[in-house]
Amino acid sequence: GELWCNATWDQILCWPPTPPDTQVLLPCPPYKGVDPTKHAHRRCTSQGMWQSRWPSNPGEVKQGWSNYTRCFIPEMKELMDQLYATSEEDAKLKLHVAEKGRIIEMIGLSISLASILISLLIFSHFRSLQNTRTRIHWHLFVAMKIQLLIRLTLYIDQYIVRGWTLSIT
Numbered sequence: 001g002e003l004w005c006n007a008t009w010d011q012i013l014c015w016p017p018t019p020p021d022t023q024v025l026l027p028c029p030p031y032k033g034v035d036p037t038k039h040a041h042r043r044c045t046s047q048g049m050w051q052s053r054w055p056s057n058p059g060e061v062k063q064g065w066s067n068y069t070r071c072f073i074p075e076m077k078e079l080m081d082q083l084y085a086t087s088e089e090d091a092k093l094k095l096h097v098a099e100k101g102r103i104i105e106m107i108g109l110s111i112s113l114a115s116i117l118i119s120l121l122i123f124s125h126f127r128s129l130q131n132t133r134t135r136i137h138w139h140l141f142v143a144m145k146i147q148l149l150i151r152l153t154l155y156i157d158q159y160i161v162r163g164w165t166l167s168i169t
Contacts, residue, residue, distance in 0.1 A: 003048025010042075010066045018044040028071035040068045106155050113148045116141050 005018040018024050025039040042064060043051040050064020072080065084091045123129055123138045 003046075005044035005048055005050050005064070008042075008050060008064060010063075012068070013040065013066065015042050015050075015066070018042075020044055020046045020048050028068065033073055033076035034068075034071045035073050038070050040066055040071050042066045102155065106152065109148055109152050109155075113145065113152065116145050116148065120145070 003020050005015075005020070007017045008015045012029055013026050015024055015026065021044065023041050023043045025041050028034050028036050028038050028040050030036045045051050052063075053065035053067075069077075083094060120138065120141050123134055123141070
């Protein structure tokens with residue numbers, strides 16, 4: 001019959017069931033830009049519900065809010081302050097533009113890789129093109145192909161393993 005805040009997963013940490021009027025501290029996750037020696041916190045209200053960041057947002061009232069602001073290293077805090085300097089909507093727009101820019105960059109890198117592969121195929125297929133000058137170009141294209149493969153692999157890794165979202169909450 002007692003009120004308790006439910007155990008909650010906030011996409012980063014799992015928060016345990018908590019009695020009312022209690023603040024829970026958990027170690028910060030070991031992510032880039034985060035100090036794992038510090039603690040994130042979350043508060044259970046006297047009504048047995050997780051405290052929200054903005055009480056006017058009904059969707060957030062049900063889920064609650066985890067405060068990770070103490071977790072960030074000073075450089076990351078400065079970047080976030082610059083990102084959210086004007087408004088949260090402006091920050092979301094900037095992150096949306098960055099996400100779409102990354103997609104366009106990946107498309108461009110893929111087209112470049114396809115073009116380089118076609119060029120290498122042409123250089124290796126036609127005997128009349130096999131001379132010192134084209135051999136230098138062939139080696140340059142191989143180096144460019146390796147560089148493109150590395151960048152695309154890193155971006156695909158970010159997309160699959162870490163998720164595509166760039167949102168900072």
